[in-house]
Amino acid sequence: MSVAVVEEYNASDLSVLEGLDAVRKRPGMYIGTTDSQGLMHCLWEIIDNSVDEALAGACTRIVVTLHADGSVEVADNGRGIPVDVEQKTKLTGVEVVLTKLHAGAKFGNSSYNAAGGLHGVGSSVVNALSSRLDVEVDRNGKTYHMAFHQGHPGVYSDPDAQHRSPENKFTKTRKGKPTELEIIGKVSPKTTGTRVRYWADPEIFNETAHFSYEQLIDRVRQTSFLVPGLKIVVIDENIEETGDESLDNFIENDVLPPSSAVVETRGWSEETTSEDIQSPVNVPGVSSSEPDSEDPKSFDGSGLILDRASGNSHRRVEEFLHTGGVKDFVDFLSSGEPVSDIWTISGSEKYTEETQSVDENGDLHGGKVSRDCVVNIALRWVNGYDTTIRSFVNVVETPGGGMHVDGFLQGVTKQVRKAVEDNARKLKVNLKDSQMKVERDDILTGLVAVVTVRIAEPQFQGQTKDVLGTAPVRPIVSRMTDRQFGEMIKGSKRGYKEQSSRVLEKIVGEMHARVQARKTKEVTRRKNALESASMPAKLSDCQPGNDDIAELFIVEGDSALGTAKAARNSGFQALLPIRGKILNVQKASMNQILANKECSAIIQVIGAGSGASFDLSQIRYDKVIMMTDADVDGAHIRILLLTLFYRFLRPMIEYGHIYAAVPPLHRIALTGKRKGEFIYTYSDDELEGRLKELDGDGVSYNPDVQRYKGLGEMDADQLADTTMDPRSRMLRRITMKEAEDASGIFSLLMGDDVPPRKRFIVDNADDFDRTKIDT
Structure with missing residues (x-):
């Protein structure tokens, strides 16, 4: 009989990970994965911090740059990270934000009423998982700079600011000694903003991890819809530099940073004018920035300090700016013929929540606080069966939905079922038939909706914020949807009667289709x-x-x-x-x-x-x-x-x-030595060409060329050879x-719709081309 040997277990076996070392040891706890998904999540954390400044009314432009060396930079013209000393840690605000977990301005109730980053770990986690991170802050007429290596502050021996690299020599700041911010330049006293540039650490992220440009564009586009008036520019330096002749025009108009050329500009709504494009969007309480004539570099309004003498240009620069909010977003997401106009549901209600608050001494105390829940929803139905529902909390997407989506669907389902019951005779619905009941899938077919709420300190399920868990939001959204959508779907709201009839007819049609499809599957x-x-x-x-x-x-x-x-x-x-x-x-x-x-x-x-x-x-x-x-x-x-x-x-x-199938139009019967052979042609032009070719080659044929008016004129052998036999037919x-x-x-x-058809016919009357139709 063997006896298991139990090793001793004492305090010497315990490990204590300090600071950001815990993040590097278990990165999945903070960013989900260490592949491309986690890499993109780090970028979202930095972008969301700039967007939070826009939500606070302090930022009008954000510039995201994918540098050719693999680093990423996010710049904004917000208030800038505080540079003064935080009294409890005796560190500057910049170092606190970037090196301390669960530190930031979003735990209180004054700086941010609705923000996407709420756990206080976003910037510090990105810092911990980067081989190098540089931050520049414009405040008080100065530009401050600080550098980090794998989350530790210190100094890099860079030859100059244009050649920063994680490979350069790094000297770590001595433990326990505060790191002073380096002042590297001057800006206008009115200029404020933050620029964060980081290099993802290859020791953390696997070899398959890579930035997805399309994911970035999708995220930026949706943010521009959700924050009307915020201009976001994406610059991709991973494309060969070019000297676009149109560059100077953009520089003169101050449309884009002068170091960039435009190939594609997306996202301008119909309401946007050239004046909107050429000047920063005005936000209450934010002063416009004026260039400092003594500064050799000039400010472009985005928070970027740009060297106008550099002359570099890049082919891929995209701008996004929308003014219509979620209504424009639904219009962008819609594909197919609309059944209804875009309907909107909006409003605000208060709720009470038990939470922990930080007092003046930095201690936490429990208590009840009153919150505002701002709801903004847009929806429409289109002809088709795809369902598109996008949901957001404080502009952060919640792919898994949550309480706000549940409340919306609860209200819509309740009101649709009630409207169908009230109009059962008109819609030809037999209420006594147990199968004739509208299900949620019937309602969702062809629905395009954007559901957004803005609340202070939302509760998410996990750091990746996939699902909203704040329970009081559900009844608020449900009540609001129940009331406002109910007026629309019942047709009691002015101008909605005809639209609601079309929507109900579509939903009931989907119900019948589902029932019929079930029967069809059983017999077919x-x-x-x-x-x-x-x-x-x-x-x-x-x-x-x-x-x-x-x-x-x-x-x-x-x-x-x-x-x-x-x-x-x-x-x-x-x-x-x-x-x-x-x-x-x-x-x-x-x-x-x-x-x-x-x-x-x-x-x-x-x-x-x-x-x-x-x-x-x-x-x-x-x-x-x-x-x-x-x-x-x-x-x-x-x-x-x-x-x-x-x-x-x-x-x-x-x-x-x-x-x-591609049946022939003509059959040419050859004569002479090739009697019994046939040539098939598929258009008048091809027939003319083949006849000329036969004449040139001296091949005789029956001048009475057979023209098929229909498939029924062919005999079985001809139809098989030309149209049905896989060995000789042609299919499209x-x-x-x-x-x-x-x-x-x-x-x-x-x-x-008659007017568009009439306009199409009139506009194209002079461009008629017989080759564009089958004859």
């Missing part, structure tokens, strides 16, 4: 040959067991169907005939679509449901091929079918399952962009 999946009996009688199905290569031809007309039956390979090719032009789904509700025999047959035969309930893994055919005549009517039928697929079976287009795969363009043009030319 082909597990054996007997199940084909549940399919439409006009379907000529293929043999079972070939789902991975099966093809469904949607054939126009009975005559073409007869030829196609003889031309197909029944082992894997199925045929579904349609009678002429199907329903214009652009104008129809889901109820009308499911009631239409042609549309419902297509959805049923494909067997994967429709709309939000569509399941791509359940499709019965690998390819769906639209086989119509090569004329104007055939083109019209294809675009009608394409609109049906785009609106209700969209994943089939996204993943490349939709095709258009429909891509997502083609579908989007087709849907947009179809909405314009066939939709309910």
Whole structure:
């Protein structure tokens, strides 16, 4: 029998990690991961500090620069980090903010009423996880500077300010000795701001970690929507420098920092004028900055000190400035034809919260405090089945939602169900049928919404702030949504009656579609040959067991169907005939679509449901091929079918399952030595070219060239060789962009709105080109 040996355990086995060493030991506790996600989270922490200055009314511009050496810089024209000495630690405010966990101005109630960074660890954590961090502060007419290595203050032996690097020699400040801020220049007395530049530490972040430019642009864009009037500039130096001729124009107008050239400027709202672009946005209580004539460098209004003599220019500079708030944000997020205008819900309510407050001596004491909860929501429905809900607390996105989103959805669901019950007869809803109940998914289909709240000291679930946990917010948002949205959806608010009717019809249509899709799934999946009996009688199905290569031809007309039956390979090719032009789904509700025999047959035969309930893994055919005549009517039928697929079976287009057959227009019969051979052409221009080519080569042919008016004029061999046999046919795969363009043009030319269609026809009357249409 063995006896386990227990090692001694005493105080000498304990380790005490001081300062920021704990952050470097367990970085995941503070930034989630040490891959690209964590790297981007560090950048968000620094940007959010500048945005908090804007929320406090003290900042109008932020500049984010991705330097070519891998470092990142965030500059603002806010108040600047305090440079005086904090009495408890005897350190300057800059050193306290960047080296002490849970230190900052956001634990009190005076400096920030609504801020994104609340735990007091953001800047200090970024500092701890950086191989080098430099901070510059403009205050009191001076520019202050301090440097850090892996969170420890000290001095780098840089050759000059333009060649800073974490590789340069570093001398750490002696332990226990306060680090004095270095004064490196002068600015106008009115100039204030903070610049933080840091190099992420490769000892912390793994080799795959990298900055995502697109994530940065998305974050900056959403912030510009949420803080109206705040201008944010993103400069990417990781692109080869260029001398853009337009650079001087931007410098003269002070639009951008003079060291940058513009290739793309995004985000200007329609309300923004050239005057807005050329001058800083005025914020109450913030003085404009004037250049100091004695200073060899000038201030550009963003908090950056720029050397006008440098002459450097970069191709990728993007600016963002919005004035319409969440309403503009919803408009940006919306895709597809709108069912309603953008509706807004806003207001403010107070709530009481038990919290810990810091007194004058720095001690914490519990007590009840009164808080303000400011709610700002914008929403609209669009034709489609995607749901887009973006939620924010103090401009920090909460991807996991939380109490504010729960309250919003609770209020919307309650009022929609009540409105449906009140209008049951008009909407043709049988309230006695237990299945005819609106579910939340029906309401969310096609909904685009931005839900924002601003509160002091919000409670998040974790440092990464994914979910809002402040409980009193839910009933506030719910009550506000219940009251204001209720007036809109009931149509009692002036100007909303017609819109609310369209929204309710769409939601009820989605409810019917969900119920119908459930029934369709039960009867359309082909597990054996007997199940084909549940399919439409006009379907000529293929043999079972070939789902991975099966093809469904949607054939126009009975005559073409007869030829196609003889031309197909029944082992894997199925045929579904349609009678002429199907329903214009652009104008129809889901109820009308499911009631239409042609549309419902297509959805049923494909067997994967429709709309939000569509399941791509359940499709019965690998390819769906639209086989119509090569004329104007055939083109019209294809675009009608394409609109049906785009609106209700969209994943089939996204993943490349939709095709258009390309039947020939002409057949040239060769004679002489090549008698019995045929050449097919697909356009009048191609026919003319081939005839000239044959004449030039001395090949004889029958001058009576056959022109096909429709697929039914071909015999089975001709149709198989040219259009159906995979070995010799030509197919055109429909891509997502083609579908989007087709849907947009179809909405314009066939939709309910007449003035845009008339304007389009008038504007393009002189540009008619026969090559742009099928003939």
